[in-house]
Amino acid sequence: MNLHWPVIERPAETAAIARAVGSADGPRGVVVDGLAGTGKTTLLKESTARSSRPVTWVAGTTAAQHTPFGALSEHLGPRSPWDLTSRLSDTRRALTEHLPNGTVVVDDAHLLDPLSATLLNQLATSSTLALVVSTRTGEPVPDAVTALWKDRGFVRVTVRDFEHAESDAALAAALGGPVESLTAERIWTETQGNPLYLRHLVEGSHAAGRLRCRNGIWQLRGEPAITLELALLLHTRCRRAPPPARRVVELVAFGEPLALPVLSELAGEEAMIAAERAELVRFSREGSMLAARLAHPFLGEVVRKSVDERTARQIRGEIAALLRSHPGRPADRIRAAELSLDSDRRVSADTLTVAAEEAAALGAFPRAENLARAATAEGDGVTARLIHARALAWTDRGADAERLLSAPDPTALPEADRLTLVIARAANLFWNLDAGPESLELLRLERSRRATDRAARDCLDAVRAAIDVSLGNADDGLRTALRVRRSVSAPPAARVWAASAGALALAMTGHGHAAPAWADGALGLIRSDTAGLRFSLGQGEILALVHSGQFDRADRSARRYLTMAADNPAAWFGISALIGRLDLAKGDVPAAQARLAEAAAGLERSNVGWRGIANLALAQAFAVSGRTPEATAAVRVAEAAIGEHRLLYRPDLDISRAWAAASGRNTSAAIEFARRAASLAHTSGLLAAEAEALHAAVRFGDTAGAPRLLSLADLIDGRLVQPMARQATALSSADGDELVHAAGQFDGLGARLLAADAYAQAADAYRHAGDRRRELRSAAHAHALADGCGHARTPALVTAARALPLTDRERQMALLAAADLTNHQIADRLGVSPRTVEGHMSHVMMKLQARDRADMIRTVLIENGA
Structure with missing residues (x-):
């Protein structure tokens, strides 16, 4: 190519x-x-x-x-x-x-x-x-x-470097298609907008097979590569520097970012100054420390390849030894341990295990895996094996994790290690291998052994609570999570597991106001054995805010968790999918489709749970814009991903099926799917999902769920269900005024597509009542909102929301009138006679059933989104 x-x-x-x-x-x-x-x-x-x-x-x-x-x-x-x-x-x-x-x-x-x-x-x-x-x-x-x-x-x-948006535009244009945002961000970080570096990175990574197209979206996987031409250019530039400066460059290439005291001790201040003058190294403040980094992207890769193996091992050993002698941040200890792995200086198994634990706690699971594997090779036992297995599980390699976790004889382990092993294995069996019964049996057997150990039972119960929530038993899971949360004997791990179960249960049962506090309280308790749960906490918090109509807070929360997931692609795409769901709730259909499509592509071969969530929302995003085949395909992927035991998402699956059917104009099937989703959610106590399902049926024209929605409005936190219930009640009585009020409430919350549907149904109610003026006014509102949502095509909009019945010339004159121009001024502007303008204005007012010129202007401005 x-x-x-x-x-x-x-x-x-x-x-x-x-x-x-x-x-x-x-x-x-x-x-x-x-x-x-x-x-x-x-x-x-x-x-x-x-x-x-x-x-x-x-x-x-x-x-x-x-x-x-x-x-x-x-x-x-x-x-x-x-x-x-x-x-x-x-x-x-x-x-x-x-x-x-x-x-x-x-x-x-x-x-x-x-x-x-x-x-x-x-x-x-x-x-x-x-x-x-x-x-x-x-x-x-x-x-x-x-x-x-x-x-x-x-x-x-x-001439400046590219801005971020310019870099993204050049990237997409060169590749001839959309680029996933995670890839675009990585490339931006590497090149910092330099057009030359951008071109060489893209061409080098493409030639190396690391930049490839999946499902129509370009993805960078693995480390980026550069062209031989740029490598030679950087190598030549480095070789021209004086030897002391090259020594600094080599040290920084293997150890960046290097704190200035460490680099000064290894190379000396004069060499550091020479490297800076040669524009090969730059110094800047990073947090509380002054640090050295290479001044050019990709220079590190070039330098490391140019250094012979003996020298490379020596450099790594020097840096590692000095970092260990300056006890500092976990990041420094992790890097010191990693450098030691391939150096001329040995490091103890205990040191490697501690570094692996710290890496896992930070969510850097691939680094934790490498360090734990090395610790095991150096003689460490169960602790390193458990860290290794958890790192595999958190990066969706469940089968590999199970081989490690099933190897030791649990009865031969100390009690603490046995408990950690059982929890890790049960979690891996349930969430990665879809082996629900085996997971529950493992927890039951271990709990029966711990009759008097309250702390251990709290841990086991908290894990069981998280499984119960995923099984759709949200009320049971929430009760258990509450008990563990209140237990004075519960250790940090139990509290984190309980919070991850509780936050999601609260979101799905309609009690979302409490979920953010649960999540925030647990984030500070996360350690290496619960590191991956930060994203489960995020899922509960974000969904709680979306279901309660707090869209701005949901967006801020999602961005925070997205930052936490920077080193975990599966979690990053999962949180990104939740942002896509938020975009859909707000009515930004193009943004939702783009984000959800890239999330679905990014999760195609990883975390099945997140994959299901992404495709459920993607199906709805395609459906509301009339893309029925794509919506149906996304539903099929979601069906396969949800599996036998993730019953929590069964109502969402039927809601997505309903939208796919509605997109294909099969409204009766859509209503049946939505009713079934509501019934499933009701049986499981998932009130938020029940409300969403009932409201989907209302948007398809079904009013049977209006009484239940009225009840749910008093049971579910937030302000989103109230206009749902109002719309359902108004639709059942064909009350156009009440439908307009419901639409206004949706619009005030930022739910523009929901507002558009309510306005469209109001227009239909007014049409049947013979109120032409209000019909046109409501239709104009619906039309304007639908356009702002990316030309959405829901059943209500297709049925009732039409553009105003004006010719282009009539609309042009009406808009000029809205700009406070008189008929004579409009005539001068358009080069026609005032009488012609008067005639057109008369036709416009008659078509719009406007009472006066001001009423006409209001209706026309509504259609144009003003």
Whole structure:
């Protein structure tokens, strides 16, 4: 596949160049500077290509930098090369005569030899030539070139790196399709918007097979790669640095970020200064410490590959030893242990185990896995094995985790290790291997052994509570979680398990106001054995806020958990799917589809629980925009992912089936699915899901659930169910005014698509009542909201929400009237007679059943979202 890189428009810089070159009353020149790879040459080409002036290009090069007139050799006259004065004069005259009223472009002017630079400075005095000159930021520039902006008054334009959005746009354009946001963020972090680095990373990763397209979405998996061309460029730049600076670069390449005291002790301050002057290392504050990092993306990879194995082992050992002698943050201890693994200095199994525990507690499960495996090889036993197994389980490798967890004889273990083993194995069996009965039996047997150990029983009960919630027994799980939460004997692990069960149960049973406090209280108790539960806590908290209509709080909460999931792709996509569900609740259908589609693609081969959640919401997002085949396909994926024992999501599955049926215009089947979902949810005490199911049926035109929705409005936390009940009751009595009030409540909460459906049903009620004016007003509201939701096509909108019955000319005149123009002013604006305007206005008011001009204007503005 050949990548086609777009030219990203830089309007401000292009305009500045055009103004400078076209100046009539000042210096006709501009100096464009910027870091390597920012696209200066591309900008110069684009800017001059739009000019009607003749253009001559000159380029400074390293090869010709020390040759007199090296950059201008093709423009030299026939005189002796030693007659410098004549040569300067002749070359200047030749360029001037050759380019009457033209432009000379000098690229990489920092590489000009002194005589070429002098000639360039003299050309700046010409009244018939314009100069466009580029230099590289940070490189020494000849004095004659510097004088262009210091003495000659040239405009100076700095070419910046891409902004995040520009980088994302270039990436998607080059790949020819959407890029998942996690991949785009990784690439942005690596390149920091440098166009050159962006191109080499994308092309290198694509060639290495690490950047690939899945389900129409581009994903980066594994470490990014770069092209050989960029690797050679960076290697050359590093080799030019003095030896002390290269020593610093090697140390930082293996240990970044390195605290300044550590680097200073290893290399010395003079070497650090030399590395900074060579622009190979940068120093900045990171939290409470000053740290050194490499100044260029990918330089670390190049340096590490260029160092021989013996030296590499020695460097890793030096850094690890010094980090261990400066006890500091967990991150430093983890890095010290990792560096020791492949160094010339051995480290104890205990040290590796402690580092593995700290890595797991931070959610860095792949790092915890590597350290725990090494600790086991060094002789550590059960503790390292358990950390290893949990790391496998938290990264969706349940079968591998089960092999480790089932190997030891539990009866031969100390009581504490046995309990940890049983909990880890039961959790892995249930959530990763869909082996519910085996998991519950394991917990039951262990609990029967712990008749007098209250702390152990609290732990086992808390895990059982989380399983009960997933089984759909939310009330039972919540009762158990409450008891454990109140128990004075419950250890931190039990409290975290109880909170993860309780937060989700509270969300699904309609008591969501308490869920955020449960989640917040448990986050501070997380250790290595419960690290993965932070995302279960997040799921409960976010869903609780969505179900209670607190959309802004839900968004803030989701972004916080998304940050926590930075090192765990499956959890990241899972939390991202919840944001997509939030987008759908708010009515932002395009955003929901994009986010949920990438989440579903990212979870295609990992965490089945999150995969089911993502596809359930994706099916609804496709359905509300009329994409029936895609909605049906997403439902099928969700069905397979939910499995036999995740009964908590059975009502959601039927709700998604209902929306897929409604999208295919099978309203009767949609209502049946929604009713079945409500019945399942009611049986399990899942009041929030029951309300959502009943309201889906209302949106399909069913009013049978109105009495139950009225009851649920008093039972469920938040303000979202009240307008649901109001809409259901109003629909059953065909009360257009009450439907409008319900729509207004939805709109006030930010639920725009729900508001659109209620307005559409109000329009239908008014139509049957023969109230044409209110029908059109409600239809205009529904139409405007549907457009704002991405042209949604729910059954209510398809049936009742139509655009106002106006011609384009009538709508144009009505909008001008809304802008406070009189009929005479409208006539002047459109070039027609006032009588023509009056005639059109009369037709508009008649069609809209408007009582007066103000009433007409209100209706037209509603349709246009004003």
